Amino acid sequence: MNGLERVMLRLFLVVALPAVLVVAWWFASDDSTDIYWPPLRTILSTFPDVWTGERLREDVLPSLLRLSAGYACAAVAGVALGTVIGSYRRVRAVCEPVLEFLRAVPPPVLVPVIMLFAGIGDTMKIAVIASGCVWPILLNTVEGVRAVDSVMSETARSYGVTGVARLRHLVLRSASPQIFAGLRQALSIGIILMVISEMFAASNGLGFTIVQFQRGFAIPDMWTGILLLGLLGFVLSVVFRLVERRALGWYHGLRDASRRSS
């Protein structure tokens, strides 16, 4: 099989199932008269009318900005706290039970609480997203930092690589595969919380718009919103994968190399 054929085959494997699902949906819903299950044909033809440039600017962009802000806060806080907790056994012993409790609290129940002190503006939504995203990042960072190899650690010490340099060149790099695993989990949580926080109290955003459509019985419009959310999640995860490939190129190479030799 030559290179082009291999690419085509991979492309086919990637596209096949989604195509089958779309076709199945198309025909299954084609003669639907149920107002809640409009034909896919109707949904798709509604799509360009609903998601105009203005709407993308007024609703999708604010949502994305809030998501990025909350996600970024969670990443910084999670990695920073996780590094501290992972580095010191005592701190870990003190924090672990509390972390397990806080992690078990479903983030959406925090929305009413956070609304009380952060109001109903952007701050509230960013706080909700951050408070949900932080846990997987934090816990994975703790594990990654704990697992720094003892020989690497001694190597760094004996060559005078200490303090900030140790953190930058050894601890964070060595924990980065775990940190990325946390970031990936956090991304899907972030999208969920972005929508939920906009359903409670908002005047714009994707979640807000979808609820508005539903309340106004604009059912095909509501479905286009759900489709858009799905696409958005897909695009974000592809972007994430690209970033990860770049940042963790060494890790994948190392894994392949050790798999080949064993």
Added chain:
Amino acid sequence: MLDVSGLKKVYEGSGRRVEAVRDLTFTVDAGELVCLVGPSGCGKTTLLKCVGGLLTPTAGEVLVGGRRVTGPPPDMAVVFQEYGRSLFPWMRVRENVELPLRQKKLSSGRRRELVADALASVGLTDAAGAYPWQLSGGMQQRVAIARALAYEPEVLLMDEPFAAVDAQTRADLEDLVRGLWRQRGITILFVTHDIDEAVYLGERVLILSSSPTVVQEQLKVDLPADRDQLHTRVAPRFAELRTHVYEQIQAAKRGTPVDRVVKDLRSDAPPTK
């Protein structure tokens, strides 16, 4: 250059008290290549970590160039046995060698010079841009040696550096280390469990007893300075020395008093050259 006196290390933990090293005293002169050999589990690594400032001894002290070791000394470099875990897999070969130099606050020009020189002297100039895991085990250990050389240490500690590579690579690396030692005049303390390696490499061999460890014997290796794998290893003198070291290690394992085994080869009465 290196003075170890009355070194003792006791590990305490979970109700068990393990005396890894009882009482070690020896010196390594400047520019000397000394091999430490002993039965497995005799605390060689403990000793090396105490010398390298990675462990604090329970009693006794280590002096490097007259200064007492309380942490890793800045003029000492270490080559570990586990090359795969000692090089950073997220850094290319060049960056791995350069990282310690950055901590020394050397200028970037000087760093580049040292890195290029070190990589050239281990024969890895072409591999500078590769990741460690793209190289064979022997090459990875060469990178670790290059990193140590670039650091410009007075003393180089090597902890069973070739235990995990195949026999042929090992022979090459032994010659590399001896060559670098003669070229650069570094003081080397080389820990190994391989008797032949100890005799082939060292100017002096320190034989350790079983744990709790003491220096069982110091043996001067009176082989010519020019050594090669082909001829040195079949020289009658080489065979005598390795047999003697072997007997001593067997005796150490059995715990037989030293005097009954030692014959005419005591280091205080070395045969004439």
